[in-house]
Amino acid sequence: MSLRSPLSKAVGLGSAKHGFSHWWWQRVSAIALIPLSIWFVFSVVCLVGGEYQTAVDWLSSPFNATLMLLFVLAALFHGQTGLQVVIEDYVHTKWVNLSILLLIKFASALLAILATISVFKVVLGG
Amino acid sequence: MQKERPLSPHLQVYKPQLTSMLSILHRGTGVFLALGTPVLVLWLLALAGGAEAYVNFQACFNNWFAQLLVFGWTYALFYHLCNGIRHLFWDVGRGFEIETLYTSGKAVMLISVLMTAVTWYFAVSRLGGAA
Ligand code: HEM
Secondary structure, eight states: OOSSOHHHHHTTOSSOTTHHHHHHHHHHHHHHHHHHHHHHHHHHHHHTTOOHHHHHHHHHSHHHHHHHHHHHHHHHHHHHHHHHHHHHHHOOSHHHHHHHHHHHHHHHHHHHHHHHHHHHHHHTTO | OOOSOOOOOOGGGSOOOHHHHHHHHHHHHHHHHHHHHHHHHHHHHHHHHOHHHHHHHHHTTOSHHHHHHHHHHHHHHHHHHHHHHHHHHHHTTOOOSHHHHHHHHHHHHHHHHHHHHHHHHHHHHHHHHHO
16 A cells, blocks of 8 residues: 555656657757857957957957857757766766766766856956 | 558668768768857857967867868758758758659769868868968
8 A cells, every 4th residue: 555646656757758858959950059059169269379368359249249158058958968868878887887877967067067167257357 | 450560671681772872871960060069159159268268279270180070061061951952952852753752862972072072172271381
């Protein structure tokens, strides 16, 4: 005898889980990344091998800082959702799968916050 | 009751084809790009860290191996970008005819190589100018 209702035991066991929203946001981030990646590569080519001050001045512009954050955050989000699909395909031992997934999620969160704080520091002239 | 359930394709028994190669390359480049994102964040950290941190960061790229990785990342990005657009067309149900699959696949290969070449042409000429 269990206190869990039969419904609560069944819900969420299907293969779909929150599959659609995962799929959808993977596509939304992909579309956002099309112009953002092109902008990013173009910008880096302009800065490559350059002076520190040139790069700081460049990133200090609110416009560049905004696009930079959008690019990094979209890439991290898209990469993280993408890697999840890859490990779901190849790693079938439940606890290993879950451990890698958590590692990817924590690492992405860490990178996202580091990136955000760094960009803010440069924009605010720290 | 059906015991033998369908399995995913055993890749070993298939003859390599352009379409399957491009497909696995999409996954490979996706993973490689994701592995590169920490470097991108390190660059931003270096920018926030001051002139010395930035010079140290740049110094890490003064060897052929790092440069090769960055070159690979650029190509991976362009390949994944172009092939990603191909994927998005499939997502709305377009471009599945065999002939179209091959044409779009070849276009992706050509355009991604061209974009990488143009990018590095400008990057190297700027580096040459700075040195
Ligand atoms: C830094 C940028 C990017 C990173 C780190 C990244 C990473 C990834 C990863 C890890 C996957 C999973 C691969 C798989 O399931 O086989 C993926 C899938 C995908 N990516 Fe990206 N990607 C990036 C940029 C882009 C761009 C610019 C597009 C543009 C269209 C794009 C479109 C897609 C699509 C459509 C998929 C799903 C493919 C499928 O259904 O298997 N990605 N990406």
